[in-house]
Amino acid sequence: MEHHVPSYNDGFMVRDRGAVPSQPSFNNVPLITRYLQIMRRRKWTIAAATVVCIIAAILITLFVTPQYTATTQLEINRESARIFSEVENVQPETGAGDQEFYQTQYSVLASRTMAERVAQELRLANNAQFFETMDQPAIVESFSGLSSSIPQDQREKVATELLLANLQIQGITTSRLVDINWTSADPTLAAQVANTWGTSFIEYNLERRYDATSYAREFLQERLEQVRQRLEDSERELVGYAQNQGIISLPVGATDGSQPTSERSLTVDRLAALNQSYSAATADRIEAESRLQSARSGALPEQLSNPTVNALLQRQATLSGEYADMMSQFTSDYPPARQLFVQLEEVRAALGREQSRVAAGLRSTYNDAREREALLESQIEALRGEFLDQRRRGIQYNIFQREVDTNRELYDGLLQRLREISVVAGIAENNISVIDTAQIPTSPSFPRPFLNVLGGIVLGLSIGIALALAREQIDETIVDPADIERRLGLPVLGSVPEAETDTPLNELRDPKANLTEAYLSAQTALTFATDHGLPRSIVVTSTRPAEGKSTTAHAFAYLAARGGERVLLIDGDMRSPTLHKSLGTDNMLGLSAVLAGAASLKETIQKVEQLPFDAMTAGASPPSTVELLRGQHFAEMLRELQDMYDFVVIDAPPVMGLADAPIIASMVEATVFVTEFHGVKARHALQALERLQQAHARIAGGILTKLPVGDTRYGYGYDYGYGYGRKQPA
Numbered sequence: 001m002e003h004h005v006p007s008y009n010d011g012f013m014v015r016d017r018g019a020v021p022s023q024p025s026f027n028n029v030p031l032i033t034r035y036l037q038i039m040r041r042r043k044w045t046i047a048a049a050t051v052v053c054i055i056a057a058i059l060i061t062l063f064v065t066p067q068y069t070a071t072t073q074l075e076i077n078r079e080s081a082r083i084f085s086e087v088e089n090v091q092p093e094t095g096a097g098d099q100e101f102y103q104t105q106y107s108v109l110a111s112r113t114m115a116e117r118v119a120q121e122l123r124l125a126n127n128a129q130f131f132e133t134m135d136q137p138a139i140v141e142s143f144s145g146l147s148s149s150i151p152q153d154q155r156e157k158v159a160t161e162l163l164l165a166n167l168q169i170q171g172i173t174t175s176r177l178v179d180i181n182w183t184s185a186d187p188t189l190a191a192q193v194a195n196t197w198g199t200s201f202i203e204y205n206l207e208r209r210y211d212a213t214s215y216a217r218e219f220l221q222e223r224l225e226q227v228r229q230r231l232e233d234s235e236r237e238l239v240g241y242a243q244n245q246g247i248i249s250l251p252v253g254a255t256d257g258s259q260p261t262s263e264r265s266l267t268v269d270r271l272a273a274l275n276q277s278y279s280a281a282t283a284d285r286i287e288a289e290s291r292l293q294s295a296r297s298g299a300l301p302e303q304l305s306n307p308t309v310n311a312l313l314q315r316q317a318t319l320s321g322e323y324a325d326m327m328s329q330f331t332s333d334y335p336p337a338r339q340l341f342v343q344l345e346e347v348r349a350a351l352g353r354e355q356s357r358v359a360a361g362l363r364s365t366y367n368d369a370r371e372r373e374a375l376l377e378s379q380i381e382a383l384r385g386e387f388l389d390q391r392r393r394g395i396q397y398n399i400f401q402r403e404v405d406t407n408r409e410l411y412d413g414l415l416q417r418l419r420e421i422s423v424v425a426g427i428a429e430n431n432i433s434v435i436d437t438a439q440i441p442t443s444p445s446f447p448r449p450f451l452n453v454l455g456g457i458v459l460g461l462s463i464g465i466a467l468a469l470a471r472e473q474i475d476e477t478i479v480d481p482a483d484i485e486r487r488l489g490l491p492v493l494g495s496v497p498e499a500e501t502d503t504p505l506n507e508l509r510d511p512k513a514n515l516t517e518a519y520l521s522a523q524t525a526l527t528f529a530t531d532h533g534l535p536r537s538i539v540v541t542s543t544r545p546a547e548g549k550s551t552t553a554h555a556f557a558y559l560a561a562r563g564g565e566r567v568l569l570i571d572g573d574m575r576s577p578t579l580h581k582s583l584g585t586d587n588m589l590g591l592s593a594v595l596a597g598a599a600s601l602k603e604t605i606q607k608v609e610q611l612p613f614d615a616m617t618a619g620a621s622p623p624s625t626v627e628l629l630r631g632q633h634f635a636e637m638l639r640e641l642q643d644m645y646d647f648v649v650i651d652a653p654p655v656m657g658l659a660d661a662p663i664i665a666s667m668v669e670a671t672v673f674v675t676e677f678h679g680v681k682a683r684h685a686l687q688a689l690e691r692l693q694q695a696h697a698r699i700a701g702g703i704l705t706k707l708p709v710g711d712t713r714y715g716y717g718y719d720y721g722y723g724y725g726r727k728q729p730a
Helices: 030-043 043-063 098-109 113-122 128-133 137-144 151-165 189-243 266-296 303-304 307-329 335-427 448-472 481-486 514-529 549-562 579-583 591-596 626-629 632-644 660-665 682-694 718-722
Strands: 068-076 167-171 179-182 247-253 264-267 432-436 490-498 537-542 567-571 615-616 647-649 670-676 699-709
Touching: 030 448, 043 448, 043 615, 068 189, 098 167, 098 179, 098 189, 098 567, 113 151, 113 189, 128 137, 128 151, 151 167, 151 626, 179 189, 189 335, 189 432, 266 335, 307 335, 335 448, 481 699, 490 514, 514 549, 514 670, 514 699, 537 549, 537 632, 537 660, 537 682, 549 567, 549 579, 549 647, 549 670, 549 699, 567 579, 567 660, 626 632, 626 660, 632 647, 660 682, 670 682, 682 699
Parallel strands: 490 699, 537 647, 537 670, 567 615, 567 647, 670 699
Antiparallel strands: 068 179, 068 432, 167 179, 247 264
């Protein structure tokens, strides 16, 4: 049966770069695991950085000048205590602006103004010992006359900068306390500066408050004088207008000698009095009229109560009785009867005269009451007109009055405020107090050996990890099986550890060797590259030489032959052959002789002792290997070999710089791309893969070789993964 060279898709599961692999992805490794792997690979970088930082910390601890830190603690209240407020509310209240307030106070504490006050208070500009302690030899020499004199203002500036450079303001969280820390090589100087800084801040705060109070007092005094002048002017206008208009007002509401609360017009008082009198006159007139009417009807009470009228009435009744008795017996002509009649008429006449006199008195009283009522009514009408006229004139008067009242209230308020400010300025309240004064420190704050070494360890680890991550980002080599998939876009057939000896081919003879198990796993993955199992022919190549492709080709051939397959291993690198050296055979006739037509397959195929597969060396190096590979002899040779063998493995030259590997890869069923751990950059490997794909090579996957045995894969070492079960209990 005639065989042919497999086509591009002939029974082969093509996987281009970027295709999704059929096996689990190495990219599913957790991020923390990837970082741990990076740190494991770069452990010497991290260790070196840590050691350098620890040594630096130790040197700093041994040779640096000890520094002492003194601390003064202050309490800063949001506002000064309200001495003049209610007793239960003396302490200041907290508010939403506390954080802003305290940050402002901290900034004032650390300001240049405060440093200048401290320098002037301690006279540091003229203190040579201060500059000597602060390591300022130039200024110290100027004091001793060894160098030119430095101006006073320049020394003050340097002293201020030194104070600020060694100052630390530290607010205590969730409290009103703040620490003033000052560091120096002289512990006594440190305590002195810290204490002076606290007292200077309190004095500065009091000065600011006093200045603000003085300004307010001067402003209020000036404003009070203006308001007083306006009040006097408005009062003059009010009095002048009232005098011109004849408006007379009486004070109302001032019964205790204090300032009257309001004023009332004299016309109003007169009108009120006349209204009251008029009401009384009207009542008197009505009463007199009623009595007069009663007098006319004869039922006047005054007549009944008059003794003369009562006596006359009684006399009339007596005489009337006697005259009636006499008339019952005698006639009217009877002299005694006539005499009684005359007496009766005289009594009646006297009674009439007396009643007329009483009625005349009532009529006179009624007339007087009516005249008085009319007089009062006319006076009220006159005052009412005067009052309305005064009301019209009082509109402007009220305007002047309101202006006077407004100016008086403003004047009284300003006067009261001025008195309060004067009292407060005299008391000089302060919202800052010293809680703890700075003591002379007995132990240095720097250096601290334990903290320095610990800081060096932390800093070294941080720098080392940063360098490791940076090198990992800069490093373009393939260092992880996941890089084959992530960077090169190839399925991962397997990863192979470093050989434990200098003869890796001899390690393949041990079934339980790490190298054997790794290649066996890769060969198993290779069987899934086609729909019929292990490809009939493969080529093993790499980007550059010495990446392990020859060992990989030998391992595939050996393991397949050990599994019962008829296997042929061909050395396809006719430029730099190596197979005959590793097998210890002759290289006179080989692949070059077959392609040139100088020898047959049977003449070039060698049976190697103690090996289960056959081999074909590269043969003598031809003038042009590319011309031999492009000819028809290579394709015909592959067809004949597939009739003779189940599995043909070709160890091809590297891809970069040569055309041999792409030509060979285009004629075989599968290509295995070998990459050395930390051996080749990813971009070079991608260029090699690009050349293979341009030649329509069918790339089955990649193998990462020469991994350190101690490296990890998902946390397990290769000793555990490939050597599992090797050691049996005794």
